[in-house]
Amino acid sequence: MQSEVVASRSADPKGPRSRSGGSPPLDAVSLAIIEQLQEDGRRPYAAIGKAVGLSEAAVRQRVQKLLDQGVMQIVAVTDPLTVGFRRQAMVGIHAEGDLDPVADALTAMPECEYVVMTAGSFDLMVEVVCEDDDHLLEVINQRIRALPGVRSTESFVYLKLKKQTYMWGTR
Amino acid sequence: MQSEVVASRSADPKGPRSRSGGSPPLDAVSLAIIEQLQEDGRRPYAAIGKAVGLSEAAVRQRVQKLLDQGVMQIVAVTDPLTVGFRRQAMVGIHAEGDLDPVADALTAMPECEYVVMTAGSFDLMVEVVCEDDDHLLEVINQRIRALPGVRSTESFVYLKLKKQTYMWGTR
DNA sequence: CCTGCACCTACGAAATCCGTGACGATTGGA
DNA sequence: TCCAATCGTCACGGATTTCGTAGGTGCAGG
Numbered sequence: 001m002q003s004e005v006v007a008s009r010s011a012d013p014k015g016p017r018s019r020s021g022g023s024p025p026l027d028a029v030s031l032a033i034i035e036q037l038q039e040d041g042r043r044p045y046a047a048i049g050k051a052v053g054l055s056e057a058a059v060r061q062r063v064q065k066l067l068d069q070g071v072m073q074i075v076a077v078t079d080p081l082t083v084g085f086r087r088q089a090m091v092g093i094h095a096e097g098d099l100d101p102v103a104d105a106l107t108a109m110p111e112c113e114y115v116v117m118t119a120g121s122f123d124l125m126v127e128v129v130c131e132d133d134d135h136l137l138e139v140i141n142q143r144i145r146a147l148p149g150v151r152s153t154e155s156f157v158y159l160k161l162k163k164q165t166y167m168w169g170t171r
Numbered sequence: 172m173q174s175e176v177v178a179s180r181s182a183d184p185k186g187p188r189s190r191s192g193g194s195p196p197l198d199a200v201s202l203a204i205i206e207q208l209q210e211d212g213r214r215p216y217a218a219i220g221k222a223v224g225l226s227e228a229a230v231r232q233r234v235q236k237l238l239d240q241g242v243m244q245i246v247a248v249t250d251p252l253t254v255g256f257r258r259q260a261m262v263g264i265h266a267e268g269d270l271d272p273v274a275d276a277l278t279a280m281p282e283c284e285y286v287v288m289t290a291g292s293f294d295l296m297v298e299v300v301c302e303d304d305d306h307l308l309e310v311i312n313q314r315i316r317a318l319p320g321v322r323s324t325e326s327f328v329y330l331k332l333k334k335q336t337y338m339w340g341t342r
Numbered sequence: 343c344c345t346g347c348a349c350c351t352a353c354g355a356a357a358t359c360c361g362t363g364a365c366g367a368t369t370g371g372a
Numbered sequence: 373t374c375c376a377a378t379c380g381t382c383a384c385g386g387a388t389t390t391c392g393t394a395g396g397t398g399c400a401g402g
Contacts, residue, residue: 037246041247074248113336118260163277
């Protein structure tokens with residue numbers, strides 16, 4: 001009964017400029033569904049439906065589509081320390097030539113959890129997750145710095161992780 | 172029927188050096204459960220049980236404990252671009268005095284998704300997620316640089332995110 | 343020896359998931 | 373204007389899963 005999120009479709013015939021990358025057909029209802037699943041990835045479809053004003057089946061189909069499209073994924077995230085990875089670092093990389101092959105090589109390393117091309121004094125930034133100091137040293141000194149195109153690196157070893165959320169859209 | 176992960180308890184009376192930070196050991200079976208949920212956070216308990224060699228109820232109780240202890244959480248993660256956040260940056264911060272209050276202030280900002288204290292030429296590193304350039308500029312120039320204790324900052328605007336996984340333990 | 347504790351299994355009831363068919367609204371073209 | 377195609381939603385029943393609870397076992401401490 002409780003309306004609230006009515007008129008979601010008719011309210012927005014064309015979307016507010018779809019000039020973005022390529023796939024932003026995300027209406028307010030889907031956003032609300034994502035917020036629900038960011039609070040609890042296992043929340044039942046019926047409960048989500050009640051919260052966003054949709055039937056269970058509708059929620060289920062939307063969630064399935066969001067997953068298929070790769071817009072979101074539902075996963076377990078863990079505290080690296082508790083699973084045995086005691087050394088982490090952010091590594092800034094200065095490179096020369098085409099950055100793509102370098103980035104691809106970094107992406108292929110399982111220890112690199114996060115690879116991003118940046119503007120600024122670094123060309124690439126990589127988050128490295130390792131078991132101990134020896135492991136970290138090996139990854140940075142033997143593997144990353146050995147890549148062709150890598151000119152130099154600068155490491156920032158993590159002392160304390162203060163915040164880590166996954167709440168885009170939940171603002 | 173298929174054994175495989177038998178004798179999980181008796182096999183390891185003390186663990187291979189539990190000199191870790193302080194959290195509990197986390198045995199091989201829980202690790203395997205986490206791996207299953209990292210592939211699909213909604214996988215049914217029975218399916219997980221079959222994969223790791225436990226009953227449905229046992230898996231359910233272990234998962235519940237892992238969630239309660241904060242060892243892991245099951246959440247939806249999204250591609251920031253698709254949800255309308257088009258500018259991201261890593262910000263390195265030079266600070267003076269006690270770092271904790273600075274880190275706490277950063278943590279309180281919803282735009283800061285990731286806050287970590289580091290060793291190296293930066294004292295703190297922060298990942299900022301914003302809607303557009305104006306938003307990013309405001310957060311960095313007006314909010315972060317205005318914090319007491321912040322001496323200077325350096326920004327690395329994201330050009331292309333190449334990799335982002337949540338696969339600790341799945342190596 | 344026995345008590346307490348942590349962990350696992352077993353099992354029935356309730357809730358959830360999933361496939362399917364139908365209905366209403368919107369779109370594009372004759 | 374009208375018609376057909378498409379998309380999103382709802383309704384519903386059966387299979388599956390979840391959930392609470394009761395009972396059994398191995399281990400450490402008294």
